[in-house]
Amino acid sequence: MSLTKAQIVENIQNETGLTKIKATDTVETLLEIIKSSLADGENVLVSGFGKFCVKAKQQRKGRNPATGEEMMLDERRVVTFKCSGKLREKIN
Incomplete structure (x- = not known):
């Protein structure tokens, strides 16, 4: 099961006491x-959570799986994520 944006908003609302509208605005603004x-090609580092990186992929040969x-x-460009050591410890 995945954590949805609506669940994140609800958790923020419950943890902080913000109204649903303010919690939604906060999540939307952050995203x-x-x-x-x-x-813009910048990496995003969230301390204690991880780092989102933009990586360039070169042109390459591929194959259409339907027709071969x-x-x-x-x-x-693709976005990759590398979790922090703290997050890795918490997961394991």
Whole structure:
């Protein structure tokens, strides 16, 4: 089961006593800041949680799984996540 944005908002609301609207605005603002930073090519480090990194992928050969036809996949940027040591310890 996945933790949804609605559940995050509800948890923030319960933990802080904020109204649902303010908790939703807080979550939305945080996510927009992270998205815009990543779109600008900046890494996002959240101490004690982990680091979101933007990595460049080179053009490469690929294959259409439905037809088996070979094709060239374009260059692109992807987001990776590396968890912090503290988070890794808590998970394990």
